[in-house]
Amino acid sequence: MMKKWMIGGSVRSQILILLLVFIITPTTIISVFTINKFSEMIERNGMDMMETALEHSKENIMNFMDGAADAALMIMTNTAIIDPILKTDAPRSVQQNITAANMLEKQLYELKIHGVRAKEIAIMNEAGDKTYAGSNTFHTRFAADADWWEAVDRLDGKPYWGSYEHNGKYVFVARKVQQFIKSEDRFRTLGVVLIGFAERDFSSVNSAVNLANGAEILIGDANGLTISGTDPVAVGKRLSGKTLRLPLAKGSSQLDLSGVYEPGAGTRLTVHDVIPGSDWSLIVSSSFQELLGEQRSIKNIIVFSTGLCVVGAFLLAALLAHRMTLPLKRLSKEVKQRITNGDFTFWPLQAPARQDEIAGLGQGFYRLVADLNETKNRMHQTELMKREAEFDAMRSKIKPHFLYNALESVRMLAVVNKDPDTAEMIKALGHLFRYIITDQKSHTTLEDELAYLQSYIQLQKIRYEDRLDVRIDVPEPLLNVGLLKLVLQPLVENAIEHGINLRRGAKRIRITASQTGEDVLIHIWDEGAGIAPERLAEIKSSLDDPSTDKDHIGLINVHRRLRFHFGEPYGLTIDSERDSHTSVYVRIPCRRHNGHS
Incomplete structure (x- = not known):
């Protein structure tokens, strides 16, 4: 002791x-x-x-x-x-x-x-x-x-x-x-x-x-x-x-x-x-x-x-x-105060009167912090540029304007040929592409993300017919909460492909949202096949593991995007029971789209 x-x-x-x-x-x-x-x-x-x-x-x-x-x-x-x-x-x-x-x-x-x-x-x-x-x-x-x-x-x-x-x-x-x-x-x-x-x-x-x-x-x-x-x-x-x-x-x-x-x-x-x-x-x-x-x-x-x-x-x-x-x-008092305020730009106004080993240590620390601050700023800018480039590259690969115009032409042809189901399916698909190519970059609101999700669900219902029952229950005061694009759709897609699709008789998916303190908690629940305990433990440990290949796991990709933009403790939490259900919780800060929280 x-x-x-x-x-x-x-x-x-x-x-x-x-x-x-x-x-x-x-x-x-x-x-x-x-x-x-x-x-x-x-x-x-x-x-x-x-x-x-x-x-x-x-x-x-x-x-x-x-x-x-x-x-x-x-x-x-x-x-x-x-x-x-x-x-x-x-x-x-x-x-x-x-x-x-x-x-x-x-x-x-x-x-x-x-x-x-x-x-x-x-x-x-x-x-x-x-x-x-x-x-x-x-x-x-x-x-x-x-x-x-x-x-x-x-x-x-x-x-x-x-x-x-x-x-x-x-x-x-x-x-x-x-x-x-x-x-x-x-x-x-x-x-x-x-x-x-x-x-x-x-x-x-x-x-x-x-x-x-x-x-x-x-x-x-x-x-x-x-x-x-x-x-x-x-x-x-x-x-x-x-x-x-x-x-x-x-x-x-x-x-x-x-x-x-x-x-x-x-x-x-x-x-x-x-x-x-x-x-x-x-x-x-x-x-x-x-x-x-x-x-x-x-x-x-x-x-x-x-x-x-x-x-x-x-x-x-x-x-x-x-x-x-x-x-x-x-030195310790000043460092704690500056770090608490997130200020790394400090430098002593004057050299200390006593130039002993401890004073020299303090001066060296100030120089080190200044260098670290400059390096941190450069790395942050580089990371932002890299993320934006990756997102822009993803949008540019599908030739968005061309595809959207082509889909609209095909939809009109389906209307002329009196095929309303095909027309509705193409309309929903067009809405998906329009949402992706808008100029709002990666930021949106929970309301827009849910509208995009509705178009995706509409396409899936045409595929699964009455085998899919998706219900969304989000309070109106939370609709203008800021959110990243393409967060909910990958999670619902996982629920369909790896849950509903693998369990006979399963069809229900529920999306709800609630405010807990200064945060918003979005809950995606499905009654699908669930996740085996070993696989669930592997996914949980991989969420914050940098060595995991995020390009092949949608949950990890969404979690890291949230963690990168909002910081800890935000991101995903997963809970599942084999042959029963799977729950995915999305925690984000309660920041209104107009800048107030």
């Missing part, structure tokens, strides 16, 4: 484009290369920082989870707590319940002293009865994972981590308590020890993590829910609007986090890993735009400098192109 535009554009445009390409292209390439490399460096550094934050956060969370799991184990192995709650089938007394609750409260207090900020400690048997200490926030129906009890049972005492929401967001660790039945050589499940933590206390372990460039830490569970994070607004939302397979193996990518962040927030880079001992995923996410915020000032400087170079290069190239092409532009 660029190549095509340069070829079709002005010389000034092409020079300007070439100059700009050689100046701007290297500058732009260097600028883009620099910005891309700098962006890659910033992105790489940002990813490294996010990887570091991920490892730091992972270490803090694992420490927290290990401490909580150890606290649950310590409770599980405390027989003073477990035995009266889980190892008895008899209903407990109120005093036993109070004693157990007090022991759990004491255990909760000791955990807080050691930095484990638990909100609740709960011990539940298989029937769902709960003994608790603390805020009493956990209920089975609030757990995010409905099958959490089965998951705890499958872990056989290993810690299970889950989340729940009850007037606040919480995470918890649960471990199964078992008793070995020696007589049966198996373990019997007694219940579950559960420690609940407020989500804010859980996420506070990441407060010391260095999160640059607006990065956020998110923890998602196996259901795709955000159970914790440095952004409180994100907690409780689904990570993605699409299916996101969790937990995520360690790596970095551009995750779909449209459930947490607005869709128009832009691309977010993420690093992620599985939190050991759980089915949770740890995600560190940062906006790509914020990640590249540090390079914006440098990028703006590069873009501004590149813009100055481009503007300066454009102004310099435009000035140089203007000085180089101004003489050519003036």
Whole structure:
């Protein structure tokens, strides 16, 4: 596309484009290369920082989870707590319940002293009865994972981590308590020890993590829910609007986090890993735009400098192109104006002030046009003389005056001998000759041409009798339109000889005329044998082929005479269908015989 535009554009445009390409292209390439490399460096550094934050956060969370799991184990192995709650089938007394609750409260207090900020400690048997200490926030129906009890049972005492929401967001660790039945050589499940933590206390372990460039830490569970994070607004939302397979193996990518962040927030880079001992995923996410915020000032400087170079290069190239092409532009403008007006006689009034190569080219062009104009005039006069000579020679060959007088004598003899048909035939033939030998040369009107055509048709009807039906329908306002002689008769003759005469039962020929805009369209139609498609294609291609022998093809001769006198797009158009019809259209300008159009 660029190549095509340069070829079709002005010389000034092409020079300007070439100059700009050689100046701007290297500058732009260097600028883009620099910005891309700098962006890659910033992105790489940002990813490294996010990887570091991920490892730091992972270490803090694992420490927290290990401490909580150890606290649950310590409770599980405390027989003073477990035995009266889980190892008895008899209903407990109120005093036993109070004693157990007090022991759990004491255990909760000791955990807080050691930095484990638990909100609740709960011990539940298989029937769902709960003994608790603390805020009493956990209920089975609030757990995010409905099958959490089965998951705890499958872990056989290993810690299970889950989340729940009850007037606040919480995470918890649960471990199964078992008793070995020696007589049966198996373990019997007694219940579950559960420690609940407020989500804010859980996420506070990441407060010391260095999160640059607006990065956020998110923890998602196996259901795709955000159970914790440095952004409180994100907690409780689904990570993605699409299916996101969790937990995520360690790596970095551009995750779909449209459930947490607005869709128009832009691309977010993420690093992620599985939190050991759980089915949770740890995600560190940062906006790509914020990640590249540090390079914006440098990028703006590069873009501004590149813009100055481009503007300066454009102004310099435009000035140089203007000085180089101004003489050519003036020459082109004058040539277009003169050629549009058909004036080839121009010559500069004075020599240009700058005598460089382009000025010399203009002077040479003026001389060439003057020579071409003179040659054109001579060729036109020669062609006119040749055409007139050919037409005069055609008329002189038949000795027109002698023939006309002789025909008139024969007609009178036929009248004397009472042979009216012969007399009418000779009269029509005499009219044909009179029309040919008139002094109007090759120009006539549509009315006179139709009168001549009527005499020709009269002769043909005597020959074909009732086998010929010719009808002429031409509006009266078009009768004085100027036309060349001997245009319609060859076309009607073709319709008779090559159409009507070659198809059994055919006899109709129609001649009509109509005005279309500034032109007149004459239509000669016959219901004859038509023209074979191959022959029709050959005739159409031969109409404007100079190598065709026009002396043997009447259609081509008529078309070229019309085209020579009236120019394009005037002449003949042919359409035909085998064994159906043939239509010949004659297009001429609507020029009245009195000179008005």
